[in-house]
Amino acid sequence: MTFNRKTLASSIALAAATLVAGSAQAQMSDDAVRIGYLADMSGTYRDLAGPGGLEALKMAVEDIGGEVNGVPIEVFSADDRNSADVGANTVRGWVDQENVDLVAGMVASSVSIAVSKVLEEAGSLAIISGSAASSITNEHCTPNHLHWVYDTYPLANGTAKAVVDQGGDTWFMLTADYAFGHALEADVSEVVEANGGEIVGGVRHPFPTNDFSSYILQAQGSGAKIVGLANAGSDTVNAIKTASQFGLTQTGQQLAGLLIFLNDVHAMGLESTQGLLLTTGWYWDMDELSREWAERYFERVGRMPTMVQAGVYSSTMHYLNAVQAAGTDESQAVRAQMAETPVEDFFARNGRIREDGRMVHDMYLAEVKSPDESTGEWDLYEIKSTIPAEEAYRPLAESQCKLVQN
Amino acid sequence: MTMIFGVPLAVFMGQLMLGLINGAFYALLSLGLAVIFGLLKIINFAHGAQYMLGAFAAMLALEYLGINYWAALLLVPLVVGTFGAVLERLILRRIAHLDHLYGLLLTYGLALIFEGTLINIFGVSGSSYPTPEALQGGLNLGFMFLPTYRAWVLVAALVVCVATWFIIERTRLGAYLRAGTENPALMQAFGVNVPQLITLTYGFGVALAAFAGVLAAPLYPVSPTMGSSLLIVVFAVVVIGGMGSILGAILTGLAMGLIEGLTKVYYPEAANTVIFLVMILVLLLRPSGLFGKEA
Numbered sequence: 261m262t263f264n265r266k267t268l269a270s271s272i273a274l275a276a277a278t279l280v281a282g283s284a285q286a287q288m289s290d291d292a293v294r295i296g297y298l299a300d301m302s303g304t305y306r307d308l309a310g311p312g313g314l315e316a317l318k319m320a321v322e323d324i325g326g327e328v329n330g331v332p333i334e335v336f337s338a339d340d341r342n343s344a345d346v347g348a349n350t351v352r353g354w355v356d357q358e359n360v361d362l363v364a365g366m367v368a369s370s371v372s373i374a375v376s377k378v379l380e381e382a383g384s385l386a387i388i389s390g391s392a393a394s395s396i397t398n399e400h401c402t403p404n405h406l407h408w409v410y411d412t413y414p415l416a417n418g419t420a421k422a423v424v425d426q427g428g429d430t431w432f433m434l435t436a437d438y439a440f441g442h443a444l445e446a447d448v449s450e451v452v453e454a455n456g457g458e459i460v461g462g463v464r465h466p467f468p469t470n471d472f473s474s475y476i477l478q479a480q481g482s483g484a485k486i487v488g489l490a491n492a493g494s495d496t497v498n499a500i501k502t503a504s505q506f507g508l509t510q511t512g513q514q515l516a517g518l519l520i521f522l523n524d525v526h527a528m529g530l531e532s533t534q535g536l537l538l539t540t541g542w543y544w545d546m547d548e549l550s551r552e553w554a555e556r557y558f559e560r561v562g563r564m565p566t567m568v569q570a571g572v573y574s575s576t577m578h579y580l581n582a583v584q585a586a587g588t589d590e591s592q593a594v595r596a597q598m599a600e601t602p603v604e605d606f607f608a609r610n611g612r613i614r615e616d617g618r619m620v621h622d623m624y625l626a627e628v629k630s631p632d633e634s635t636g637e638w639d640l641y642e643i644k645s646t647i648p649a650e651e652a653y654r655p656l657a658e659s660q661c662k663l664v665q666n
Numbered sequence: 667m668t669m670i671f672g673v674p675l676a677v678f679m680g681q682l683m684l685g686l687i688n689g690a691f692y693a694l695l696s697l698g699l700a701v702i703f704g705l706l707k708i709i710n711f712a713h714g715a716q717y718m719l720g721a722f723a724a725m726l727a728l729e730y731l732g733i734n735y736w737a738a739l740l741l742v743p744l745v746v747g748t749f750g751a752v753l754e755r756l757i758l759r760r761i762a763h764l765d766h767l768y769g770l771l772l773t774y775g776l777a778l779i780f781e782g783t784l785i786n787i788f789g790v791s792g793s794s795y796p797t798p799e800a801l802q803g804g805l806n807l808g809f810m811f812l813p814t815y816r817a818w819v820l821v822a823a824l825v826v827c828v829a830t831w832f833i834i835e836r837t838r839l840g841a842y843l844r845a846g847t848e849n850p851a852l853m854q855a856f857g858v859n860v861p862q863l864i865t866l867t868y869g870f871g872v873a874l875a876a877f878a879g880v881l882a883a884p885l886y887p888v889s890p891t892m893g894s895s896l897l898i899v900v901f902a903v904v905v906i907g908g909m910g911s912i913l914g915a916i917l918t919g920l921a922m923g924l925i926e927g928l929t930k931v932y933y934p935e936a937a938n939t940v941i942f943l944v945m946i947l948v949l950l951l952r953p954s955g956l957f958g959k960e961a
Contacts, residue, residue, distance in 0.1 A: 466938035474930035
């Protein structure tokens with residue numbers, strides 16, 4: 261390559277011009293905004309995020325016109341297979357070779373934590389929609405990721421508190437024997453005891469477990485009014501189905517599901533889930549705005565969206581709007597712009613992004629309908645009450661996040 | 667109250683009952699594997715997928731054709747079994763003369779294809795199959811509330827197990843089968859169509875898996891991955907009982923159900939591992955399995 265004085269001078273001039281230029285075009289990092297969607301596309305968590313979440317993301321990109329600040333938006337996707345290694349390596353490749361600006365989706369908490377560490381070094385941004393662990397914006401917070409839909413704190417705080425308030429003051433905990441289950445069990449126990457209830461027993465079952473009959477029998481023998489399910493996915497589904505077969509609810513005990521998604525209830529059917537209390541970040545039928553978006557999603561996917569899939573759309577849209585408003589895709593400028601703008605859309609009410617990266621918004625206490633009350637395949641929840649955004653999540657005063665000044 | 671090792675007698679009895687039911691289930695599944703391995707020397711890694719296909723076939727038959735549970739209990743094993751026979755004829759036969767490992771890899775690949783295809787169509791959450799009306803509700807046994815359906819699973823699984831054992835060990839057809847796998851050339855010389863016998867046997871083994879699948883449909887969510895989690899346990903049962911031993915598979919299945927059931931009371935954290943611990947012990951002390959012939 262010939263490299264004479266003239267080209268050197270002109271490239272310096274060009275670089276200088278780029279730096280001082282005020283035009284939005286010049287501040288985009290390259291010729292496109294690139295979004296990578298990372299999620300479990302084939303395993304246990306496929307139905308709550310998976311290909312449906314990717315479709316939601318594409319909807320957001322289409323709705324904004326396929327381009328922002330004059331550059332096109334490109335979408336990548338990959339299956340993390342619920343492995344932190346696979347997820348981190350995929351994202352490293354994305355930022356190194358493809359200049360990906362935003363990573364979206366993400367379900368297994370271990371994957372999200374690993375990915376956020378990669379991005380903290382690389383400088384891109386992540387918005388986590390699927391993960392549960394509240395530690396993601398507590399001890400694991402970084403300037404490079406946001407947590408959008410829900411976490412274990414409001415799950416425990418919403419459902420457990422409501423159940424104790426209704427008189428369910430003795431609990432038997434059915435806990436998945438790994439980090440997430442233990443964390444949820446701890447959060448729930450704290451809430452139950454703080455509200456005057458008592459944990460009278462519990463069992464930690466292996467993850468995953470197919471047959472829950474033995475544990476249900478132990479729960480029946482415990483005499484507790486409430487059987488709390490500190491597990492997720494197929495474990496929760498199996499536990500609830502078995503409880504129904506053994507007549508747990510007929511004998512006066514009640515189940516409290518702590519992490520339950522729309523697809524779980526749909527899979528189990530209303531016969532075995534009716535009356536179940538749960539906390540959710542969003543429900544497709546909760547109001548006109550939500551229904552409108554959900555119907556559009558349904559047309560494309562053939563299933564109603566879970567709160568995670570709706571959250572992927574909402575967060576991607578908020579991100580793209582911020583890129584537009586800030587006139588740049590530089591991650592910290594976009595993050596600041598996102599935090600400045602209240603989040604108010606079909607998904608989030610009274611939403612705002614805190615300095616720890618947590619997007620706090622109204623959460624809902626829902627009850628699963630009985631087969632008689634339900635008017636259709638996806639008519640599954642009744643929203644009982646709203647948990648205001650500022651009460652739902654762990655207060656910043658208790659935060660261990662390095663970005664929060666306490 | 668009478669206590670057994672710190673657990674009330676009633677709870678203890680309840681757990682034994684549940685262990686027995688799970689054990690009958692393991693027995694039924696490992697029986698199919700044992701028949702296929704014992705007579706055909708095929709390590710059928712597609713057994714879990716075939717069990718899953720049974721449950722799926724029952725669900726789809728109900729949803730789209732209105733075929734009820736009782737009819738499905740008969741029809742689904744026939745259909746899935748025939749499908750298995752076709753697989754044997756078209757694919758498995760081509761590698762019958764090779765090492766067992768090839769059969770294992772081939773059937774494993776088939777299992778992944780079945781599973782992946784169904785995940786693509788139906789997702790992983792699965793759907794629920796209603797308990798047939800006649801078997802709803804439960805029985806009060808005094809020490810526990812036993813759902814009628816589980817009692818039925820116990821009875822149905824045991825009856826099919828005993829019948830299979832009887833056919834293979836005590837009838838003329840069973841004698842042909844055993845002889846045909848021992849010395850195919852001689853049997854063919856006597857005018858027995860040995861290849862056909864092998865196809866039918868594989869089909870029968872697959873039908874047993876599908877039957878277990880239909881039995882499981884009202885108990886667990888019908889999902890494409892329901893078989894793969896069970897398959898490993900069932901293989902452990904077959905190894906403990908002795909590869910290929912039919913009586914061994916049945917008795918070991920029941921015993922493992924009981925051991926697992928008790929573990930769930932005394933040390934639930936180990937419930938998923940206890941069967942493998944037993945397997946390691948058996949392999950160390952009696953490598954051919956509890957009921958296997960000494961190699």
